[in-house]
Amino acid sequence: MDEFELIRRYFDRKRVVAGVEIGIGDDGAVLVPDPLKHQVQVIDTLVEGVHFPSDTDPADIAYRAVAVNLSDIAAMGAIPRWMTLALTLNNASEPWIAAFAAGLFEAADNHELALVGGDTTGGPTMTVTVTISGEVEKGAALLRSGAKPGDAIFVTGTVGDAAAGLALLQRHEVDEFLVQRFLRPTPRVETGRRLIGKASAAIDISDGLLGDLKKLLLASGVGGEIDISKLPISDALREKFDLAQQRRYALTGGDDYELCFTADPGAVKNIPGITQIGTVSGSAGLVCRLHDDIVDVDDSGYRHFR
Amino acid sequence: MDEFELIRRYFDRKRVVAGVEIGIGDDGAVLVPDPLKHQVQVIDTLVEGVHFPSDTDPADIAYRAVAVNLSDIAAMGAIPRWMTLALTLNNASEPWIAAFAAGLFEAADNHELALVGGDTTGGPTMTVTVTISGEVEKGAALLRSGAKPGDAIFVTGTVGDAAAGLALLQRHEVDEFLVQRFLRPTPRVETGRRLIGKASAAIDISDGLLGDLKKLLLASGVGGEIDISKLPISDALREKFDLAQQRRYALTGGDDYELCFTADPGAVKNIPGITQIGTVSGSAGLVCRLHDDIVDVDDSGYRHFR
Numbered sequence: 204m205d206e207f208e209l210i211r212r213y214f215d216r217k218r219v220v221a222g223v224e225i226g227i228g229d230d231g232a233v234l235v236p237d238p239l240k241h242q243v244q245v246i247d248t249l250v251e252g253v254h255f256p257s258d259t260d261p262a263d264i265a266y267r268a269v270a271v272n273l274s275d276i277a278a279m280g281a282i283p284r285w286m287t288l289a290l291t292l293n294n295a296s297e298p299w300i301a302a303f304a305a306g307l308f309e310a311a312d313n314h315e316l317a318l319v320g321g322d323t324t325g326g327p328t329m330t331v332t333v334t335i336s337g338e339v340e341k342g343a344a345l346l347r348s349g350a351k352p353g354d355a356i357f358v359t360g361t362v363g364d365a366a367a368g369l370a371l372l373q374r375h376e377v378d379e380f381l382v383q384r385f386l387r388p389t390p391r392v393e394t395g396r397r398l399i400g401k402a403s404a405a406i407d408i409s410d411g412l413l414g415d416l417k418k419l420l421l422a423s424g425v426g427g428e429i430d431i432s433k434l435p436i437s438d439a440l441r442e443k444f445d446l447a448q449q450r451r452y453a454l455t456g457g458d459d460y461e462l463c464f465t466a467d468p469g470a471v472k473n474i475p476g477i478t479q480i481g482t483v484s485g486s487a488g489l490v491c492r493l494h495d496d497i498v499d500v501d502d503s504g505y506r507h508f509r
Numbered sequence: 510m511d512e513f514e515l516i517r518r519y520f521d522r523k524r525v526v527a528g529v530e531i532g533i534g535d536d537g538a539v540l541v542p543d544p545l546k547h548q549v550q551v552i553d554t555l556v557e558g559v560h561f562p563s564d565t566d567p568a569d570i571a572y573r574a575v576a577v578n579l580s581d582i583a584a585m586g587a588i589p590r591w592m593t594l595a596l597t598l599n600n601a602s603e604p605w606i607a608a609f610a611a612g613l614f615e616a617a618d619n620h621e622l623a624l625v626g627g628d629t630t631g632g633p634t635m636t637v638t639v640t641i642s643g644e645v646e647k648g649a650a651l652l653r654s655g656a657k658p659g660d661a662i663f664v665t666g667t668v669g670d671a672a673a674g675l676a677l678l679q680r681h682e683v684d685e686f687l688v689q690r691f692l693r694p695t696p697r698v699e700t701g702r703r704l705i706g707k708a709s710a711a712i713d714i715s716d717g718l719l720g721d722l723k724k725l726l727l728a729s730g731v732g733g734e735i736d737i738s739k740l741p742i743s744d745a746l747r748e749k750f751d752l753a754q755q756r757r758y759a760l761t762g763g764d765d766y767e768l769c770f771t772a773d774p775g776a777v778k779n780i781p782g783i784t785q786i787g788t789v790s791g792s793a794g795l796v797c798r799l800h801d802d803i804v805d806v807d808d809s810g811y812r813h814f815r
Binding site: 324342 | 530531534535536537538539540541542544547548549550551552553554555556557558559560581582584585587591593594595597625626627628630631632633634636638640642643645648650652653654711712713728
């Protein structure tokens with residue numbers, strides 16, 4: 204497998220894309236940023252055997268590598284534009300590469316995201332690093348640091364599905380919905396865009412709702428409380444696991460790639476697919492309630508696949 | 510080792526940097542591109558045991574990871590501005606990380622390059638992916654594709670040193686200059702800037718002079734010939750290896766990270782540290798001459814460390 208040839212055949216689509224002067228094939232890509240916007244850059248790596256099982260379908264690996272980066276772009280409220288890919292392969296076959304490229308472009312094409320450059324290397328452990336550059340109105344990027352006491356705390360979609368899906372995948376059990384929620388997370392790019400000027404703070408949920416919400420509260424210098432009974436749980440998760448396990452996955456399971464954000468409830472009432480789960484407070488720390496009781500939740504942490 | 514803590518302690522320098530609205534610590538970096546320029550993005554990965562021996566000093570690994578990306582920026586004629594880092598570590602100690610960060614910033618600070626984001630992951634194989642965004646005057650980026658028959662072919666610095674240095678390193682022999690040329694290549698950013706508007710095409714030498722020059726000629730739809738007697742060879746390489754080996758390293762040894770470019774000789778006569786080695790022709794392919802004889806050079810390829 205020759206790197207140069209491989210890139211040419213599967214990754215260089217020779218499309219004319221807005222804002223791309225020079226794409227794949229030179230020493231670097233030449234891009235034309237929108238002079239009226241700020242640029243958002245994100246980078247995320249998936250390692251075989253750590254972030255996904257080794258026998259994962261290559262199309263899913265690639266889709267997921269793009270989606271987790273799009274999720275960071277969504278959490279900033281930005282429009283995704285350009286992507287680069289650093290791919291370390293261990294004797295990948297041509298069909299493997301073809302499937303990987305198909306999954307990559309499937310995820311990218313959902314968002315008019317162009318692959319503009321990359322580097323392919325050989326190595327003992329398959330490693331996929333994707334970067335995405337997006338654009339956002341000047342001064343409008345959603346940060347982790349703007350939550351204020353009295354704001355409501357929201358999440359998008361449903362939480363806990365991905366961790367449940369991964370558990371099923373590892374036990375070779377089938378639940379198409381939950382497994383797909385792990386393999387092909389849905390980055391909330393459109394919701395992120397609608398939160399511009401409305402959300403006071405935002406983060407995407409990669410390490411688990413509790414852990415990521417705590418990061419947001421800490422960055423904002425505030426605290427908060429959430430009501431566990433209000434967590435949005437999917438029907439599939441309800442059917443497959445008991446209530447305690449549902450809540451464990453929802454609170455501490457990672458890889459959901461939903462957004463968690465804070466806002467005045469009135470400002471976001473027309474945004475679909477969001478659920479209020481709590482309130483920002485002035486005192487430090489995060490309190491979990493179940494109706495009127497304070498509950499102690501172990502969030503000792505989610506360690507991805509391993 | 511906690512990823513969040515690790516990043517905070519060694520990579521987040523909390524400096525105020527021009528053009529960086531939000532640096533490390535949120536879901537993404539927020540940057541302010543120069544509206545009068547185009548952006549150049551490059552990405553390169555170094556894998557332990559493939560691109561460097563496992564026992565390489567972490568400061569050198571990091572320095573080199575930045576330098577090889579800066580070399581791509583140089584080959585485009587751009588000004589380096591922002592860097593992101595995806596680091597996969599296998600049980601790295603805190604001293605290791607401290608040394609890595611020191612080498613990273615040493616390479617970056619030479620060029621006023623700011624680290625604006627990253628992702629740290631655990632995995633069995635240490636892998637370092639760096640991206641750099643640079644800026645270049647609109648329409649002025651140096652491409653591989655502009656060489657014209659009659660242009661002269663130049664290289665910067667001296668060639669062959671890095672491959673010789675790696676060979677010495679692997680044999681545990683000492684030659685400070687040659688080994689440093691491998692471990693800490695000098696990206697020719699300043700020369701790249703001076704070539705704007707003067708060079709007709711440029712590429713950096715990562716895989717070996719012959720291979721990379723062929724890529725440039727192919728991208729330009731031209732051919733060329735070089736005179737092997739004109740290759741710039743360092744005193745250290747001359748002293749340590751016989752003439753045949755010097756030329757082998759110079760022609761097919763990789764990792765030099767010098768620039769190879771084409772230009773009207775008159776246009777670049779005031780640029781220091783460059784050597785004319787040949788001429789662009791209208792016929793396809795690359796011919797190597799030794800004075801008046803055509804020589805057949807095996808460029809079956811350089812495979813980095815492995």
